[in-house]
Amino acid sequence: MFADLFEIERTARALELSAEETRKMREQEAVPILEKMKQWLDEQSLVALPQSSFGKAVHYNLNNWAELNNYLLDGDIRIDNNLAEQEMKRVAVGRKTGIFLVVMTLEKTTQYSFHSYQLANATA
Numbered sequence: 001m002f003a004d005l006f007e008i009e010r011t012a013r014a015l016e017l018s019a020e021e022t023r024k025m026r027e028q029e030a031v032p033i034l035e036k037m038k039q040w041l042d043e044q045s046l047v048a049l050p051q052s053s054f055g056k057a058v059h060y061n062l063n064n065w066a067e068l069n070n071y072l073l074d075g076d077i078r079i080d081n082n083l084a085e086q087e088m089k090r091v092a093v094g095r096k097t098g099i100f101l102v103v104m105t106l107e108k109t110t111q112y113s114f115h116s117y118q119l120a121n122a123t124a
Contacts, residue, residue, distance in 0.1 A: 001037050005030055009079050022075030034069060041065075 008029050012022045041062050048055035061068065071077040 001033055001040075004033050005079060008033075012075075017075070019075030023073070024075075026072050026075070030072060034072075038065065 008026060012025055017025060041058055044054075044058045045062055048058045050056070050059065071079050
């Protein structure tokens with residue numbers, strides 16, 4: 001089911017459809033798939049153990065169904081959040097690099113200070 005939804009998105013990008021054309025394509029092709037998915041989730045919610053990983057995933061999807069389908073409303077909205085995830089990773093890596101540089105600078109400053117202290121005391 002998911003593969004079918006992503007195939008619709010790939011096709012829309014390959015055809016270089018406008019946002020409105022993409023929205024219409026999703027309405028025609030994705031909505032029936034999503035209806036089947038919703039039906040399957042409803043069936044699974046009756047048999048899935050609520051505390052199991054599967055049960056939690058099923059209930060998460062059902063509880064957020066409207067929000068998960070918001071991408072149908074606008075052709076400019078992506079089906080996934082991969083771009084946002086990549087940007088957040090870039091921020092996290094940049095922050096980690098920045099902290100590393102600060103630590104290295106402090107370490108070098110401490111080494112130079114200690115070395116200067118040793119030189120000053122060695123000549124005294």
